[in-house]
Amino acid sequence: MDLEQILHEITQDMATRPDRGRVANYIPQLACIDPDQFAISVCLADGTQYSCGDADMSFSIQSVSKVFALALALGRVGDHLWTRVGREPSGQAFDSILLLEQEKGRPRNPFINAGAIVTTDTYLEGHSPAEALGGLMRFVREAADDEDIHIDDSVARSEIATGHRNFALAHYMLSHGNLRHAPDLTLGTYFHQCAIAMNTAQLARAGRFLMNSPDLVRMLSPGRVRRINALMITCGQYDGSGDFAYRVGLPGKSGVGGGILVIAPGQASIAVWSPGLNHYGNSHLGTLAVETLARDTGWSIFG
Amino acid sequence: MDLEQILHEITQDMATRPDRGRVANYIPQLACIDPDQFAISVCLADGTQYSCGDADMSFSIQSVSKVFALALALGRVGDHLWTRVGREPSGQAFDSILLLEQEKGRPRNPFINAGAIVTTDTYLEGHSPAEALGGLMRFVREAADDEDIHIDDSVARSEIATGHRNFALAHYMLSHGNLRHAPDLTLGTYFHQCAIAMNTAQLARAGRFLMNSPDLVRMLSPGRVRRINALMITCGQYDGSGDFAYRVGLPGKSGVGGGILVIAPGQASIAVWSPGLNHYGNSHLGTLAVETLARDTGWSIFG
Amino acid sequence: MDLEQILHEITQDMATRPDRGRVANYIPQLACIDPDQFAISVCLADGTQYSCGDADMSFSIQSVSKVFALALALGRVGDHLWTRVGREPSGQAFDSILLLEQEKGRPRNPFINAGAIVTTDTYLEGHSPAEALGGLMRFVREAADDEDIHIDDSVARSEIATGHRNFALAHYMLSHGNLRHAPDLTLGTYFHQCAIAMNTAQLARAGRFLMNSPDLVRMLSPGRVRRINALMITCGQYDGSGDFAYRVGLPGKSGVGGGILVIAPGQASIAVWSPGLNHYGNSHLGTLAVETLARDTGWSIFG
Amino acid sequence: MDLEQILHEITQDMATRPDRGRVANYIPQLACIDPDQFAISVCLADGTQYSCGDADMSFSIQSVSKVFALALALGRVGDHLWTRVGREPSGQAFDSILLLEQEKGRPRNPFINAGAIVTTDTYLEGHSPAEALGGLMRFVREAADDEDIHIDDSVARSEIATGHRNFALAHYMLSHGNLRHAPDLTLGTYFHQCAIAMNTAQLARAGRFLMNSPDLVRMLSPGRVRRINALMITCGQYDGSGDFAYRVGLPGKSGVGGGILVIAPGQASIAVWSPGLNHYGNSHLGTLAVETLARDTGWSIFG
Structure with missing residues (x-):
């Protein structure tokens, strides 16, 4: 299997696709991204890494950050988290x-x-937002082995100003006692978390701990890694999760910035990016690209 | 790994559990089943097979039959099926x-x-119900390599008389043009399909084609097998699918008769049975048993 | 107030309206009705009666029959009915x-x-469908003081063959124990009830008992009449009830045949008919006509 | 009809009722109100006024204020309001x-x-919150002919601090562009509006313009009054509106403070207050009291 060649062909194929999805327009800072961009990066279990396309372009990882946040929160409070949130696809x-x-x-x-x-x-x-974000960034940087990863403050501010739907969610949960901090505080932290910027090479590296590679077990126990992968396959693409599992056959987590982190357990950590979204809010070409990659490499959790 | 010992310990453990779930009471023929029963069977890729507990007791496979029906329908009409039904968890x-x-x-x-x-x-x-069911039974018997598998007619009749909710679903879909036959005809066939009776030894054997073992590729292509596994992990336990994926880490399909078919791709086909259900309508002890089995064997699709 | 002149002007106005709504197409027998037809009839408390337009054309009263059925059922079982059905708008x-x-x-x-x-x-x-329908027809004929009112059997048969949505509702309620007869039996009766044919002159007369005119108190007590009017104002036009109350200001019950029965308590019983429906399934021009009539006569339950 | 005697008997009857509903507990300032209180006041079309019970006790009118706010807003922007809000019961x-x-x-x-x-x-x-509330208070005071009516600031502040559900609603509407001001601003105004305090004597007087009495036509045109009454009968008691219309037969608007304003068009404006609520959030004894009053007086919009 010539992975370099596979990635090259995928990138070429994606470049010619006329239907590129639609860039998220409800976050002003994301609305102006050029939809022609595409990048894909793969980290193998042996440490080798391949990239193709605009793999040095930083993008806003947005909801891909939810994987890192979940890993961090599970590390902090363990299964106690499940008293406040479920583990089922929402549909x-x-x-x-x-x-x-x-x-x-x-x-x-x-x-x-x-x-x-x-x-x-x-x-x-138990933390200030700055401390909490500091802890998250330490986790992400250690995972990626890259101290250069940062938060794009302008994106965070843009979301604070316009993220009314998220404020509605926070206030609604507060009304049921399922928020411990003022919405401003929690959402300020949340929007900064979503505004982490990476390129696909960094994101693929940051995802290696989810492959269950033995050398990253310090970050998360194998059992917890498996469980995060389970949540990614059933819930990682919102109401498009079933379709993603069917077509791609690997756990993944998407973000409205157009990035998707995909895990082939024990084999590879894959990051793909293309800003145009399908109607579920997941990268249209990104999904297509990892579907092709999984088919060409034979990577599948389903045998 | 001593699989025989593991199965033995699981069976012993399950025998002592006081909370056994509740037997389905809305199908009269199932309401009187003894909840103390438990059986587990495993078929490995190399053809060896292990059973423990009441593995020779026949039970109504009910919704586990949906996996065989799906395999048959995909074989007949291919991806055309997806014009009439989706691939997403319903929540x-x-x-x-x-x-x-x-x-x-x-x-x-x-x-x-x-x-x-x-x-x-x-x-x-294009078939009469009898022909259609004949085709399904040929598929199931070939999969299990067992000509003795049959349909329990009394269960089917019981459901025809009481399955009002399913009649509502059928009439509702008919009102949207998404049923091609009279509800009586389709549901008559459906209730007989659900009334297939097997013991766990038979069911585990019947599930081998979903392991993607090379010698059963004649029944379904590897790509289709992977996709059925994808549907099982995201949708196989209804609104308990996320929890099952999280706890067990393997694709499975449950039935209200208390049976669950679970697949460890490339490694094992597992059937478990215990009639008491959890509140999602899946076998309570069956779920617990395969969770233990997956942990003790290390079988997981998530690395 | 020259009621004859008002009705004449309304009828002329309606004749020139280009937007006539859409004839119900899901009941084959109704789909072919000419949408250009319009009729309006008014019975005053003093017994005088006025009609204009196609007031001798029979139409299928459909859901307007629900008012007569409710009056009959309340007469039979009284408030016991409310153990099985609520009194709230569904939205x-x-x-x-x-x-x-x-x-x-x-x-x-x-x-x-x-x-x-x-x-x-x-x-x-406690009755056969024929007896039950006989009782209903006696009630309707006595209310209208007209023995010529009949059921259009071809419409009833048309609905039995195509009313899949209603079969879904009946089976669903049966699954919750809220149906006492087989769906075929209840729906056979229901579809015949809906297939009662009247012209607006007959329907307006049949509605007089809902005006609470003293000479019709034998049909229903004043208290019950008030309560049926209450249900008509809050629920009589489905999810268009609020808008109807706002615009017309009188209780009414519509049917997909294009008829509406409207009550000005103590003053008038009004029937209007025009086959084209608005998107709630209520007569488009019929609603407009009674809105105009209410404004021109000053009839309103709201002062 | 001896109205004084009727009110006296109702008040005595209510005093002995053991089931008094439950005082709203989600607004801290309301949670401590004594549920034993009860008052009822009636203003007749001829200007005479009757009260019984704790009719000089001020209470928080809460959602009863929505009627005055609606009258004010319709006066300001007319039917343009309906581009932003519907007229249907929500169920x-x-x-x-x-x-x-x-x-x-x-x-x-x-x-x-x-x-x-x-x-x-x-x-x-176009106004500051203080100006807007000033305009509303002028309207209410003129309607009640009473300059003493005021806003209870401590209740308003209590709701600002705890009204998370309303903040969720405001942010959610903002996310759809259906809010023109910052949630803090609109809700600050809204909570103060809800915190208007009146006794039943004042509230009954303030409701006279909704009777369509000729001398109050300066406040709202007869057509608009009828339409507000229409909205009250279909939507005034939330998902208990149908039941209220059925039992009471008059338009009304309730508040979680336990007050209800009820209109007998052309005849009477009625205010009732008892702090215990039924499960829809409407005064339990208040509803019972106006049901009895309507029956004893014969007041009904339904004939």
Whole structure:
């Protein structure tokens, strides 16, 4: 298997696709991103790494950050997290508030917005936002083995000013007692978390601890890694998770910045980026690219 | 790894559990089953097979049959099936009709009742119910390599007389043009499909084609097997699918008869049975048993 | 006030309207009705009666029959009916099944389809369908003082063959124990009830007992009449009830045949008919006509 | 008819009722109100006024204020208001956010919280909160002919600190562009509006303009008065509106402070107060009292 050649062909194929999805327009700082960009990076279990396309372009990882936040929160409070958030696919859009009403303020899972806000609220406990974000960045930088990863403050500020739906979710959960801090505080932290900027090479490296490679067991126990992968396969692409599992066959977590982190357990950590989104809010070409990659490499968790 | 010993210990452990779930009471023929029963069987890739507990007791496989029906329907009409049914977790109970209204008669996935009725409606096309069921039984018997597997007619009749919720689903889909036969015809076939009786030894053998073992590729292509496994992990336990993926880490499909078929791709086909159900309608001790088995064997699709 | 002149002007106005709504297309026998037809009839408390337009054309009263069925059922079982059906607006379409799931098979009110099926199931109790319909027709004929009113059998048969949504509702309620007869029996009766044919002159006369005119108190007590009017104002036009109350200011009950019965308590019983429907399933021009009539006459229950 | 005697008997009857509902506990300032209190006041069309019970005790009118706010907003922007809020019963609880998601931020009617927030946002336009509230208080004081009516600031502050559900609604509508001011501003105004304090004598007087008495036509045109009454009968008691219309037969608007304003068009303006609520959030004994009053006086809009 010539992985370099596979990535090259995928990148070429993606460059010619006329249907590139639609760039997220509800976050002003993301609305102006050029949809023609595409990048893919792969880290193998043996440490080798391959990239193709715009792999040195930084993008806003947005909801991909929910994986790191979940790992951090589970490290902090363990299974206690599950008293405040569920582990089931919601069957609804990423920013839906409907089930929150029916289920009394307890979000379905940590990968929809409501659940991720609870996760942030959890790792924020006992800390200032700056300290909490400091802890998260230490985790991400250690995972990626790269001290250069930073938060794009302008994106965070843009979301604080316009993220009304997330404020609605936070206030709604607060009304059910499922938020421990003022919405401003938790969401300030959450929006900064979402504004972490990486390129695909960094993101693929940062995802290696989810491959269950033995040398990264210090970051998270194998059991917890497996469970985060389970949540990624059932909930990682919102109400497009079933389709992603069906087509790609690997756990992944997407973000509205157009990035997707995909894990082939024991084999590879994959990051793909293309800003145009499908109607679930996941990268349109990114999904197509990892579907092709999985087919060409034979990587699948399903045998 | 001493699999025999592991199965023995699990069976002993389950025998002592006081909380055994509740036997399904809405199907009269199932309501009188003794909840103290438990059985587990495992078929390995090398053909060896292990069983423990009441592994020669036949039970009604009920919704586990949806996996065989899906395999048959995909073999018949291929991806055309997906024009009539989705591939996403519903986030609702197995017999919910709510999303059918919002989504104009198109069920979310083939493992909730509405979707399974469409699957039956699909493999029924061009056949009488008797012929269609004959085709299904040939498939199941070949998969299990066992000509003795049969349909329990009294269970089927019991469900025809009492399965009002399923009649509602069928009529509702018919009102949206998503049923090709009269509800009586499709549901008559569907209830007989659900009334297939097996013991865990038979069911574990019947599930081997989903392990992607090379000698059973004649039954279904490896790509299709992977995709059925993907549907099992995201949708196989209804609104308990996320929790099952998290705890067990393997694709599975449950039935209200208390059976669960679980696949460790490339490694094992597992059948477990205990009639008491948890509140999602999945076997309570069965889930616990395969969770233990996965932990003790290290089988997981998540690395 | 020259009522004859008012009705004449309304009829002329309606004749020139280009937007006539859309004729119900899901009942084959109704789909071919000419949408240019319009009729209006008014019975005053003093017994005088005025008609204009196609007032001798019979039409299928459809859901307007729910008012007569409710009066009959309340006469038979009294407030016991409310153990099986609610008295609240549903906020959903007339044939919605969604709330039935959330509220365990108990319909919100007797004027949406599910609730009307329960009402029919109630007056059917202890009778054959023919007897039950005989009782209903006696009630309607006595109310209208007209023995010529009949049921259009071809419409009833058309609905039996195509009313899949109503079968879904009936089976769903049966699954919750809120239907006492087989769906075929109750729905056979229900579809015949809906297929009562009248012209507006007959319908306006048939509605006089809802004006609380003293000479019709033998049909229903004043207290019950008031309560049926209360249900008409809050629930009589499905999810368009609020708008109807706001614009027209009088209780009414619509049917997909294009008829509306409207009551000005103590003053008038009004029937209007025009086959084209608005998007709630209520007569588009019929609503407009009674809005104009109410404004021109000053009839309003709101002072 | 001896109205004084009727009110006296009702008040005595209510004093002996053991089931008094439950005092709203989610607004701290209201949670400590003595549930044994009861008052009722009636203003007749001829200007005479009767009161019984604790009619000089001030209470927080809460959502009864939505009627005055609606009258004010309609006076300001006319039917333009209906571009932002509907006129249909929601079929959901007063603080539900569910339909807001399905209907893209447009509340069903101005009497549920979301719709009332939009109404406040409307009369706030072009003004500071202090000015806007000044305008509202002028309207209320003129209606009641009483300059002593004031806002209870401690209640308003209590709600600002704890009204998380309303903040969720406001942010959610803002996310759909259906709020013109910052949530803090609109809700600050809204909570002060809800904190208007009156006794039943004042509230009954303040409601006279809704009777369509000729001498108060300066406050609102007869047509608009009828329409507000229409909204009160279909939506005034949230998801208990149908039951209220059925039992009481008069338009009314309730508040969680335990007050209800009820209108017998052309005849009487009625205010009742008892702090214990039924499960819809409407005064339990208040509803019972006006049901008895309507029966004993024969007041009904339904003939």
